[in-house]
Amino acid sequence: MNHHFVEHTNPKLSHYVFESEKASFKVFPNLGGSLLHWESNGVPILAPFPISEAGIDYYETFYASSLLFPFPNRLNEGKFSHEGKHYELPINDGANGCAIHGCISKAIFEVESLTSQEICLKYVHDANGEFPFDFQLKISYRFSNDGLELGFEIQNLDKESFPFGLGWHPYFALEDDSKSAVSFQSNITYLTNDNMIPLQGETIRRNKIRLKDAQLDTAFALQEPRIELTTNNYRLMATTPGFDFVQLFIPEDRKSIAIEPMTCIANSFNNGIGKRILQPGDTQNFSLQLNLDL
DSSP, rough: OOEEEEEEGGGGGEEEEEOSSSSEEEEEEETTTTEEEEEEETSSBBBBSSSSSHHHHHHHHHTTTEEEESSSEEEETTEEEEEEEEOOOOOBBBBTTTTBBOOOTTTOEEEEEEEESSEEEEEOOOOBTTTOOOOOEEEEEEEEEEEEEEEEEEEEOOOOOOOEEEEEEEEEOOOGGGOEEEEEEEEEEEEEEESSOOOEEEEEEEEEEEEETTOEEEEEESSSSEEEEEOSSEEEEETTTTTTTTEEOOOTTOSEEEEESSSOTTTTTHOOOOOOETTOOOOOEEEEEEEEEO
8 A cells, every 4th residue: 555645725634645556545634633535446435525625614514534532422511520620611512502522623633653554643632621631642544455443542641530432433425325224233222302412221222223214313332342334335344342332323415324433422421321531641542443345
């Protein structure tokens, strides 16, 4: 696999290309370190991303392939308490009165290392109003003709512990939802209120959701760390150790599906479901493996 850098007049759109005769990928360090292009044998695997101002609007509206940290999904009213202190984060989902998807979707990542098959990116966060703790997040993408592996390393640089959750928000291309399905093992579906905040988990056993006419913006607990997407063009298998939940979302145009592996559900800083605590100086690592079959 070869790689090269494409500089754009808008630095947000500058990106690294990794490609072979079979596959191509594009990573955007200045758009939150996101992977916004994946094709295999000319078949789009990720929903197409226009390298333009319209593409930036799409990314920032739909969080396409955003890294979700220090929490995925919504935090009710942007409020939480930790170790006896109360915190309020900015409301960036005004329709639901919530903070959403953490604070790094617009972050600028530094390239730490680069090879023909792998890129490692780093972001250092200084405590601010978006998240009042210092941390470092590293992400690596390792590419092959048949898929990719994502690696995450989170380090607490603060003097205090902090709560966190981690997620990833890719949109996978759908040519025909009537011929598509998502398979996974789950025994809990999370119901929400009108502001998309979970109320309770309902015991429902699932192993497949057929996407024709399915209305989804829903979280599920995973009993096994595997998710499979089958379309009329490709089959994608994701291995998700440590990501105990998945959120599924289909936009109105039904041309893609967001399959969001998460370590916690929405509002976990308050409901505690999947919430993790990182102590000062400590590091936690996670990984995702995606394998493709055309």
